[in-house]
Amino acid sequence: MKLKKDEVVWLLIFISPAICLFFLFFILPILFLFVTSFTNWDGIGAEFVGLENYSKLLNKKSFIRAITNNLYWCVTAALITVPLALIVALLLAHRSRGWKVFRTVLFIPQVVSSAAIAMLWAAMFNAEYGLVNFLLEIIGFSDFEKYNWLGNVRTANAALIGFSLCYVGYFMVIMLAKTAGISDDYYDAANIDGATQFQKDVYITAPLIKSTFFLCIILAVIFNLRQFEYVYLMTAGGPANKTQVLVVYIWNELSVQRLGRGNAAGVIMICIGAALLLILRKLLKSETYN
């Protein structure tokens, strides 16, 4: 459709506030981030240092560890959290007795402060008085007496990533909402053909919410790429930087006044995010139904 000249003018007038705000609060800070990443800015003074910040970052084991941990979070979310949410959504889509209670319970972590959840989990994992060790001992795993889940290299990341399960409710609600829009005609036809509930879930519901499933994967990857509060509050990237993630790493750089290097890490993080989204777009070419 070709727009008339006066329509174009009005269009520009109406979208200009949004564009201005987007430029002011998004584009401009990114440009600032990019420019200062080539300096040794410490909050007071700055000198141009070229690519020094980037080369130092890429030679740091703890920074590379932060990138790999972030990818680990993203992959776990995409391969465990979202598929788990899909399974729960398919089960709840049957609208069996008590499904609303179950849906609410799973969604509760989304309305509770993440700081509160992090502190709760840290207390549960505590080596001296934590609930996890207590329960394991009750069921006979005496080896776990005073086991420090968050302080052990082998289990710290796994214990942290248990948090991914908190997001199950969020993605489940999104996919559940999509199932509500599926026409009953599909299920009626399947019933006539004698399809079982499992067959209806797998061959009708799941394919029809595929686009939403892919959307959830993208959202999960974005959420986990900017993971901060759980890691910061529960381990602060420790022990030995083994649970370090990018945003905590950036925060640490900023807190020691190495703002230029922190901003360089921020630029790298943006590049990784953009690359991940491009890859996901290629991989998850979604289909919708009419």
Add this chain to the structure above:
Amino acid sequence: MIKSILKFFSVTFISISLTIISTVASAEITINWPSIWVGKDSKTTVIRELVDEFNAANAGAIKVVIEEQTDYDIYAQKLTAQISTGDLPDVFTVGADLLDILHRSGKAMDLAPHVGSDSHWNNVYPENALQSNMMGGQLTALPYELFVTPVTYNKKLLKAAGYDEFPATYDEFFKMCEAVTATGKVCTSQMTGKNAWTSMLWFSQVVASAGGPGVYERGLDDPAWVQAFEVMEKMYMYTTSDAIGADAGVSGGHFLNERTAVFMNGPWFIARYTSDGIPGLHANIGVAPAPMLTGGKGAPGGYVGGRQSSLAAGKQSDPAKEEAVVKFLKWLTTPENVARLSYSSGAMFIVKADLPSDMDRLFIEMNEQKGNAPYVAPTFSNGIASLPISKEFPQALSALAIGDVTPEGAVEMLKDAE
């Protein structure tokens, strides 16, 4: 018509009254103070009393509002950001590690003219105390709280392990830890969470014992650093299972509940032995200088300590507000008020104050030992004078404790942080 006229006058009257009230109210100067001396801190009660008394004495003219900062680490990070952005609070406390950047920022109030124009601070501070905080002719912070960090130990638990005296060397210390462990108790409280405060204090003691008080001038290549990490590695064999990742609350909590026998923190913790410790804990606590490393360059009885917090203020454009801030800082530094703070909390201050004769036994012992100490070496975080290295310390320590790196590797992690 009459109703409308009445309505008009009523509204006009109310509006004028509100304007007058708000104008009068706005004449009061508000001073914001993000204070860390709140919550569980031992200085909370007296600081609150001092602020209330100041506000009452200056009612209608000045009002100090405390913004509660319950987490020291978060406060330090917030203050660092505020120094960078220039958005400093009206009044605040600042650690020794941020003094340099605070001065360079040029955003803090220069207190030197006020020191010169009034005899108050020259009278209450010891000679040269203010000069030592001067940078480029400016005084951006008033030195305030001092600290020393001797070993505090539970005499009852040590006696049960067969020890009446605290060991003088680390060899004896670890033998004592074996004996404490045999009694079913844990020897030391350690932590690697946040800034690893209490373990950092231990580390400072060991570094000074290994390399002497001048170890920081020789840099991280000095063998004392490796020796100190070797001792810390052993120390983590005799600590609680939650030490990796624990914060100061957990580390202190174990000692307060008699789960651990030995602990290290500043004198401000004295009041908490009574307020938060199990009944009778305070009476069982002994104070001693840290053990010596055999063959080290330190001297027996050497202490670690220094300046904890300085008082500072954000630069003001309104001279009246600047005067109000200075008035409040003077209030906080009167010898009487400092004595009250010290008496209630056990904390030490640089201001000359006549302390009551019935000061806490532990405070008196710490003061005596400090007086007899051959030196008072700085803490690691103050002595190393590098924010990135201080920040990396908890990670290096946890890497060492879990066996991920050797003592040499831990030193390399510190070097790499710079």
